[in-house]
Amino acid sequence: MSPRGVAIPDLRERLFDAAERVLAREGAAALTSRSVTAEAGCAKGVLHTHFAGLDEFVAELVLDRFTRTADRAAALPAKAGTGTVTGNLLDLTSAVLSLDPGVVGLAVTRPAAALRVREAWAAGAPGFDAIQASTETYLGAEQRLGRIGEGLDPEPVALALVATLHHLLMTTRPGAPYPQDRMKRLIHALVGSRTDDSGNRPRRA
Incomplete structure (x- = not known):
């Protein structure tokens, strides 16, 4: 255990990681400030x-994890024209669903804590809106490249994809397998009728 008065490098991340381990192992009822610090060896x-209380700690944990995910989503538009449309969108869904459902559920x-998270999002902190915006920008870029159909409307498609991810995050049990096949079917339903798995528009017979 770190001695009192000695600075701990990367303390926030150390506490956040410890909280996720407590949640995964023992569930939300076991998460206390003492269980987190004991797990972190502090x-x-x-x-x-460093935090006003457990609610602020939980809110900051949720916001930190969403910021990391939104940062990964922000790289999606640069992938337009590379790989496959399906593969690129699956990478995004994997990043979002890598969020610990125990952490997300805990804030609710x-x-x-939930109020702090909503207020931070309203003030511009990265969350589902940022992920949706990146997805919409990506779809628009692929459309201009001709890799998805001209009739597709990127805004509602991005909304549908992110709304499904939100639903899965809120309903998936911790430790459940990533629903890769379900997400692939959803992506095909949203954009796959206009593209094939190579990411190119299918040729007319």
Whole structure:
């Protein structure tokens, strides 16, 4: 355990990682400031030294994980014209669904933490809106390249994809397998009728 008074490098990430391990192993009921610091190997009071309380800690954990995911989504438009449309969108869905459902669910069950998250998103913190915007930009770029059909409307397609990811995050049990096949079928339903798996528009017979 780190001695009192000694600075701990990357303390926030260390506490966040510890919280995810506690959630995965013991569930939301076991998450306390003491269980987090014990798992992180830190002094008992260190969490309250850096956060106003457990609700703020949970909110910051959720916001941090969404920021990392939104950063990955922001790279999606640059992939237009490379790989396959399906593969690129599956990479995005994998990134979003890599969010720990236990963490996301925890914020919902703690009203004060949920309020902090909603307020941060309203103020511009990266969340589902940022992921949707990146997806819409990507689809528009692929459309201009002719890799998806001209009749496809990127805005509602991006909304449908992100809304499904939100649903899966809120309903998937921790430890459940990633629904790769379900997401691939959804992507084909949204854009696959206009493209083949090579990412090119199919030729007319």
